Amino acid sequence: MEKAADTTGASPADTAESRQYLGLRDGIAARIAAGDLKPGDKLPSERQLQGEFALARGTIREALFLLEAEGAIFRRDRSGWYVSPPPVVYDPTRWEGFMSYVEAQGRVPSTHTISTATIPADPLLSDIFARPLGAPLHHIRRLRSVDGRAVLVEKLVVDAAITPGLIEFDLNTSLTAILKRNFGITVARNQISMQPCALTGDEAVDLRQKSGLPGLALQRVSYDGHGRVVEYDHEYWRHDAVQINVDLRVR
Amino acid sequence: MEKAADTTGASPADTAESRQYLGLRDGIAARIAAGDLKPGDKLPSERQLQGEFALARGTIREALFLLEAEGAIFRRDRSGWYVSPPPVVYDPTRWEGFMSYVEAQGRVPSTHTISTATIPADPLLSDIFARPLGAPLHHIRRLRSVDGRAVLVEKLVVDAAITPGLIEFDLNTSLTAILKRNFGITVARNQISMQPCALTGDEAVDLRQKSGLPGLALQRVSYDGHGRVVEYDHEYWRHDAVQINVDLRVR
DNA sequence: TTGGCAAACTGGTCTGAACCAGATGCTCGA
DNA sequence: TCGAGCATCTGGTTCAGACCAGTTTGCCAA
Incomplete structure (x- = not known):
């Protein structure tokens, strides 16, 4: 006592x-x-x-x-x-998908598509994609794992106008590869925002975490060479699963 | 019950x-x-x-x-x-110091220098700065606050050879400004690594946090136009005090 | 051999009680 | 008026016990 x-x-x-x-x-x-x-x-x-x-x-x-x-x-x-296994190193400046950079680190990546849908753009997304309200957008929700452990959930949105039929593809593979091979789309610029957060609600459930555990929230807007918005991405990482590395020129 | x-x-x-x-x-x-x-x-x-x-x-x-x-x-x-007050937005691609970008967001920044010293380079630092073992380096430890609340501690290392007498200056101001004004040094490239972490030991004490609370660890190596390492920086942020924003070209 | 079920195990949630130590505020004496 | 000092308040730490709800495991029946 x-x-x-x-x-x-x-x-x-x-x-x-x-x-x-x-x-x-x-x-x-x-x-x-x-x-x-x-x-x-x-x-x-x-x-x-x-x-x-x-x-x-x-x-x-x-x-x-x-x-x-x-x-x-x-x-x-x-x-x-x-x-815990060692974290994955993630460099947002590199346009290789999850699958390739995890593999490059000698780990085994896997992806599970939770849901897909094509939904009309709401005001926020309409603004981000510079498309009219109600324009069709693909919504994809995926769970990604390293060595069998779920490390991040992502909610991503892609302009349906430039990627017709995207959600018919097997999305358990690299989206990067699909966009490039089937739609000739590559990314030239990323705008990234991130903040430490608590994983709650859906994210916690998908990652099989107790609600409230620390994580890293990362939002990314990807542009192609014409400055067109290609992809809008929300990622929620286990805090212990990732290390961010960036190499950049100063403005 | x-x-x-x-x-x-x-x-x-x-x-x-x-x-x-x-x-x-x-x-x-x-x-x-x-x-x-x-x-x-x-x-x-x-x-x-x-x-x-x-x-x-x-x-x-x-x-x-x-x-x-x-x-x-x-x-x-x-x-x-x-x-909690709202977080500060931090863009590592911008080479303006803490003081200016916090002010730009309508907040009141302040800096407190905890300690300074000039110490011979150990193997790690010798490697980073590409200087011989034992070469003199300035070590500075500072605590930085927003609106009176401590939000980060940083341990930074600067090559003494190109910044003689640096630690005689008033380091409670912008180091960026001192380097530029007094030594003609500007940064052209940053290499950044960060990971969610737990604040422990000294960091927790300085931030008046209970040991073990979540934070964000950020390491930065800054280069000038000649590719020379100017500054090596370790920052420990309160997790709730910062949001990272990056805009970058993809390689 | 295999499928299914039940017991055992594990972390998750909650109660209530006690004492510690730093922060704060108030009072009283100089 | 002002500073020292004490009482009080606040979170920090630890204990012990109880029950809940998924996971795992091992046994038994088909």
Whole structure:
């Protein structure tokens, strides 16, 4: 019940942690660093850790949440906690799709199309695409995975006028490739906005995350060589699954 | 003790939340959206909310954490919870310093220099700056605020050979301006890497955050027109304080 | 061998209680 | 008037126990 004043070491502020969950976090982090726990490995269950460290389950979970926030571990709902694989490096300046750059990093990408539809442009999209209100736009919602783990959901919108029949294609492959091969479309410019966010609602469900876990929201507007808007994309990434790399000239 | 099945509305799955903390989150979010609570306003204390909603304090905190992860509120340690101001928009392609782009958004920026030093290059920095091991480099650590709230800490390194006496200047102003005015240095290219992270250790302390809260880590290498490395920068942002915007040509 | 079901397991949610330590505000004495 | 100091308030940490709802597993029947 009491705090069991931590008198472990000579330097109370250095190694001996004032807060128990920090100590536990360091312990688990050390196991991962030492290679006792490798990416994909399952951690002992919360109740097992409870017995092992003689801490309340809440305290155990506090440490796990911290490791999760640091990207060191992730959870699969009601299954357990697992050691995170390294993140994918993402360079938004490169116009290669997800499939190719994930593969280039020696990982196995996969895509699952959640839904497709052709919908009339609402005011916002009409504005973005510079097309009249009600102009047909393809809406595609996809879930993308790396090594079998869902890492991002995307909602993308494409101008139906320049990509007739797009949603009849197999969208579980590279959209980049489809646009280029079948419609002769390539992207010359991207406008990107991103912000750290909490994954909630649909996104959390699709990523099999508990609602409220941190993520990265990324919006992209892609233009072709004529300055025409080709694609409008909303991506929601697991925060621990991605690292952004950009190389750019300054204006 | 029981879950007190929320019978507030007509549609149990729509508005009425299955989890109490989600309901409370929505309630507070609604107050903010409605303008009852404005940016900077203090929320009722956890114990007050406890009385008001008849929930355990842990449940109250669960809802607050969620709002915090969403960037809607933030905490000041042992002072209270406050409504977040809107984020600053940050465009890494633009070579104007923090001071100018924050001001351009109608906010009040400020900078506090935590420490400065001139230190011989270690292997990593020697490599980055393409300078011999041990070459003198200026290390600067600064805390930057918007409207009085600390939003980022940065650790930056500048080649001392091309900026002699840099750390004698008043570094609480724009470094961009100092480099340009006093050393004739401008940046032509940036290489940026960023990833969502947890703020821990020094960063958390400086930002007066609890260790483990989500943030955004950003590293930047800046080059001048001759391809010479001018500056190496590590920034740690509060996750709710920044939105990244980039406009770029595709390779 | 295989399919389905049930028990066991795991994380998710919630309660309620206690004590700690920094922030804040108020009071009282100099 | 003003500063020191204390009381109070606030979030931070930890404990212990309970029940819920998906996941997993292993057994048994077809």
